[in-house]
Amino acid sequence: MNVIGANAWQRAIETFYYRWIGEDTLTWGNPSDWITTGLLLRMLQEPQDFLCKNYSADLDRIKQLSYIDKIQDIYTVHLSGEVQRFLYCNPDVAEIILEAYLYLENYFGPAVEIRPEIIRDPEIPGHEQLMVYIVTCLPVDEALARMAQFDDEWFLDQLDRFESDLNFNLEIL
Amino acid sequence: MSQNITVVYKYLDIQSVDSREIKRMLGKEILVSEVPDMMVFVRPDGPLIVQLGNQRIRVTLQGEQKSVEPLWDLATNCHYLLPSADLVAYGFNYDIGIISKEGDFIKYLMKAFITKPKQLVENLGGGLNSITPRIRYQRENVRYDLVLEPIDKSHLEAHFNSHYQYDGIEITEGTLEKSYKETFNYWNEILPRLFE
Numbered sequence: 001m002n003v004i005g006a007n008a009w010q011r012a013i014e015t016f017y018y019r020w021i022g023e024d025t026l027t028w029g030n031p032s033d034w035i036t037t038g039l040l041l042r043m044l045q046e047p048q049d050f051l052c053k054n055y056s057a058d059l060d061r062i063k064q065l066s067y068i069d070k071i072q073d074i075y076t077v078h079l080s081g082e083v084q085r086f087l088y089c090n091p092d093v094a095e096i097i098l099e100a101y102l103y104l105e106n107y108f109g110p111a112v113e114i115r116p117e118i119i120r121d122p123e124i125p126g127h128e129q130l131m132v133y134i135v136t137c138l139p140v141d142e143a144l145a146r147m148a149q150f151d152d153e154w155f156l157d158q159l160d161r162f163e164s165d166l167n168f169n170l171e172i173l
Numbered sequence: 174m175s176q177n178i179t180v181v182y183k184y185l186d187i188q189s190v191d192s193r194e195i196k197r198m199l200g201k202e203i204l205v206s207e208v209p210d211m212m213v214f215v216r217p218d219g220p221l222i223v224q225l226g227n228q229r230i231r232v233t234l235q236g237e238q239k240s241v242e243p244l245w246d247l248a249t250n251c252h253y254l255l256p257s258a259d260l261v262a263y264g265f266n267y268d269i270g271i272i273s274k275e276g277d278f279i280k281y282l283m284k285a286f287i288t289k290p291k292q293l294v295e296n297l298g299g300g301l302n303s304i305t306p307r308i309r310y311q312r313e314n315v316r317y318d319l320v321l322e323p324i325d326k327s328h329l330e331a332h333f334n335s336h337y338q339y340d341g342i343e344i345t346e347g348t349l350e351k352s353y354k355e356t357f358n359y360w361n362e363i364l365p366r367l368f369e
Contacts, residue, residue, distance in 0.1 A: 026336070028266075076270050110325060111328065
């Protein structure tokens with residue numbers, strides 16, 4: 001086996017074969033997915049190397065970075081440095097935000113916009129919460145109703161999955 | 174936006190690369206993965222990724238180039254760590270996301286690139302969902318690859334590659350910077366025209 005073609009995200013991605021051999025410089029897709037694929041390939045080809053060494057910690061860290069890329073990509077949003085740091089340290093939260101996309105799109109329409117922000121409580125030193133504002137032009141009552149649907153039908157069931165503070169709220173234009 | 178510079182060699186001996194030099198170039202707080210035929214260095218600030226393997230050096234920046242040093246300098250300095258490697262080609266890649274709040278990218282691309290949709294549907298025996306055209310063309314001594322991938326009707330990802338490969342190719346001071354700027358300016362110029 002020379003290569004694995006991995007479908008790392010929901011979009012169809014060309015197999016890696018053409019780009020792993022030959023003289024091409026074309027890249028198409030997410031490079032951090034390729035890194036993961038390369039390491040996985042190595043693990044399959046020579047598992048004895050991986051019994052003695054712990055690559056999983058580095059692999060996890062690289063995957064955390066790819067979560068941040070994917071959030072920026074799927075929501076077409078630029079995350080500030082402190083939001084990126086928060087997500088890097090809390091990959092469980094990053095996973096929730098990624099999964100939320102389909103539900104948010106369902107309730108708030110295609111190309112749903114978000115504005116993540118770090119909120120700090122001055123009375124609790126060191127405490128941080130990631131607030132994800134859903135940016136919408138809907139009338140207030142309509143937006144609140146859809147927010148309640150999002151909470152009841154999905155988000156509230158996810159609360160056990162993450163330890164740190166995350167919440168969704170509305171930003172009505 | 175994501176961008177990278179890729180340098181291709183006839184043969185790349187990973188073992189001959191001193192990873193400490195690359196770590197020194199990238200500074201503190203980098204994550205490193207080294208296996209016998211691949212090295213990956215990740216600096217979260219950026220994030221910036223340097224990969225060595227499969228005959229290639231690739232320097233990738235995810236996001237806008239703000240606080241990190243120019244990619245062309247990093248790629249040139251990595252190339253200098255391989256004085257005896259046989260250079261084959263170098264290239265630049267850009268990924269850009271485009272949003273349309275009114276138009277429909279899927280319909281636009283189907284109309285632009287499928288001349289006989291009914292015939293195609295009949296031949297395939299199924300309805301068309303989307304098309305991802307990939308156009309490869311030559312302009313002077315540079316080969317270009319343009320991929321237009323609709324994610325849904327309001328999101329499109331455009332991927333541009335410019336590939337430099339010719340007899341006597343070499344990378345010296347300023348080579349990558351000059352080529353990078355020429356390519357970037359060219360893509361900026363044609364991108365708005367693609368959807369006219």
